[in-house]
Amino acid sequence: MPPSAAYRPSRSHAALGEAFYDPVPAAVFPKHILRWRNQRAAETVGLGGLTDAEWTQHFGQFAPLPGSFEASLALRYHGHQFRHYNPDLGDGRGFLFAQLYDAEGRLLDLGTKGSGRTPYSRAGDGRLTLKGGVREILATELLEARGVNTSKSFSLIETGEALHRGDEPSPTRSSVLVRLSHSHIRIGTFQRLAYLGQTEAIGRLIEYALATYWPQVAPGPVPALTLLAEVMAGVAKMGAQWMAAGFVHGVLNTDNINITGESFDYGPWRFLKTYDPRFTAAYFDESGLYAYGRQPSTLLWNLERLAECLMDFAPEADLVAQLERFQDLFRPALRAAWFKRLGLLPGDLDADLAFLSSLYQFLLDSGAGFEQTIFDWVGGDASRAAASPQRALYERPDFAPIRLGLETCADPAAVLPLGDGPVDLPIEDVEALWAPIAAFDDWSAFEAKIAAIRALA
Template sequence: MSTAAPSPARTSTAIAGFENSFAAALAPLTTPWRGADVPDPTLLVVNHHLAEALGLDSADLCTDDGVAVLSGAASPADAVPVATAYAGHQFGGYAPLLGDGRALLIGELSDAEGRRWDLQLKGSGPTPFSRGGDGFAVVGPMLREYLVSEAMHALGIPTTRSLSVVATGRNVYRDGAEPGAVLARVAASHLRVGTFELAARHSDLLVPLADYAIARHYPALAELPASGPDNRYLAFLGAVVERQAALVAQWMLVGFVHGVMNTDNTTISGETIDYGPCAFLDAYDEDAVFSSIDHGGRYRLGNQPSALKWNLARFAETLLSLLSPVPDDAITAATSALTRFDESYDRHFRAGMAAKLGLTDPAVDRTLIDELLTLMQDHRADWTGTFRALAEELRGDPAPLDEVLARDVSAPWLARWRAALSGRGVPAGQIADEMDRVNPVYIPRNHLLEAALRAATAGDLAPFERLLDAVTHPFDRRTEWSDLAGPAPASFSAGFQTFCGT
């Protein structure tokens, strides 16, 4: 995959301690590269808590040298930045070569517990994989990814995280001129199903890639044999299926619509990645689609588990030669691993819904869950607000629930719910408190996020910073954030769309 890189960027010691294990182990899947020059870098936001967790000094990141690294204009002295190659199925169609068209993997940092984290720059300029694109990004989408990824982390959902956003001082042309920006993204790794789809076409790369992924994300499996009925690659497939089933269940539990669930956006680590056309629900709607490019609703809310399972089938196909030398046996083994997805997803979703409803038994009657979802769908009840309102119902305040579901339609279901709760023998107030610990008050409401991004693009970061503060404390109701808790006006939601930002 390598090609001639541009002349080396200037180096900096503002960030140090990098390793480059992926590039060293799998050089054919990388191309050494450098970021574009940055006319006028300005640090817009930096994640001090994440920097500390990575062993970085926030003060160093805020210096001119630190900002130069975070913008891609300079490289750490001990890093070898690369653009990585991968393939992918995008909306069901196979693209044999995609790769980092506007990103650079700077290298890997280790935290205090020895865990390895990628640092990648997004929007740092064109690479050999840009496919005609300019390789740049703009302020709005990069701040969107920063805020939404940090909100997901605060909700306890596995996700890539954001270290910083730097404005570049370069105009980037989309519908018109917009201010350019670079996001520094932190991930357990950037290995994707699409990485395996590319490696599967190169027989000498598949085993090293699989062994690298196992060592990095599932080290307990590394001791298993490389062949036989219980080989490590079959266990690896099963482990990825389990993590991804758990992940998509968590998305569904918070009303998150990813929007672009292509195989190149399905991670081997089980983290959420790529926050371009994503959105959170206001009114519950299984057919909710926000992405401007998802014309057929392939990645609508209710289809997310099926879409994820389809992606995992593509992953399983890449591993067939490692599962067994006998094709029929390999297919049987892969099929068996994939069939566990549905059970795993249902188990995670059911347990999550039980907690949201104050029921500790993960074997809660699924009918009770399904009837609530039907009520919410039929009456367009606010997803996030309904569960907090149910807690207030237990505290003796019916008004919040009556605002989202009329009493005459909710009463029969409420009676069955209260009957289920009574079996716990726990005071209602205690159950309400438990519910509040898993049901957020604040999510990145679409109208609030759009308003904050417009203001930030115009130079006013205050609304963004206020919303970021709220969504990173999602369970703590505060009077000063009361205007951040409600859904968008119907006039906003009716035509709302999200975009990839490319």
């Protein structure tokens, strides 16, 4: 690959030392069929000029990118899974393939999913189904369009193996996904070091994380507190964006929360059809631990686990005081995320949040479509609402104060969504998009959906 001027590789993560990762080879796949190439993302990191053959060589056969890692790194971490600690985790079907900088100078990771077995695979085969890869592309594209800080699905290559899974018809087709992320350092990365008593390594990770991801922030007299503050701010903002997007992640384990507050690792995700705080994405979440309405408190619980790992580096009282600021971070972030989606201008925070509370109650009581309501009222313009299939709901008495708030706070510069209706992605639509791929290798419906999603941006 002749590097472009915009391509700036890095080996930054290797500087942490071998206690943080294991060099691993990629699986050798029988086929390499390029199914998804995120050209828009590739341009931001200087890889837009790759031919498809070069792309497949790097992201299907994992020939090293010039100047980055010679061997891919399976990252080490632990984590709480549904609040039960698991010390047997780690990258079990993925690795950190390369690092590079974007045009803004941010260090980014190219990480994989489905690239083969590692020392942490346990009984798994280290593979990813093609359907799983398609689902992740759909999730990341729609989340990005709805204003969520998310990893980007960078590449998807079908690999020609027949996989057996218990949660979908088998055998099913295989793939390898590459995602572009700001970081793959997780809360679980800190947990592993604390579990093993590797205090010096935690100190090194604190120093590395601050210098790498928040170089503009002075570490202060207690760097661990600075780190916790920055992680909290990013995670609170991410959680608020999920709520405004109507998104349910499904598996908010500590190994699925990275320190830069970027949503990633999409398994049994869902988007709300109607507002329901109790809605869960994972069929195995029988207690509703990770339900839509519990996501903010769950994120705080995960941040508390991070704080526990920092107790050798900061006074416990100061860590607790920092955690108590979560709502002070989350509340304005929630207002910002919702008002951006609705095309509204913010005013008094308490009044704006009271407006949102009324909107939530209306959505719950009326059964109005979550995304349809947002589509109908972006910018406070009643013209779309008048033509809406649910226009009768807007005549309810409990909607009157919401209508007033929408019209009063309308932002004249708000951009109305394109098209004749909301672009949504309920699970039924995901299945409908997958069906022609599975039956006829027909990707036209999937491609049309991506085009509709990208038109929102």
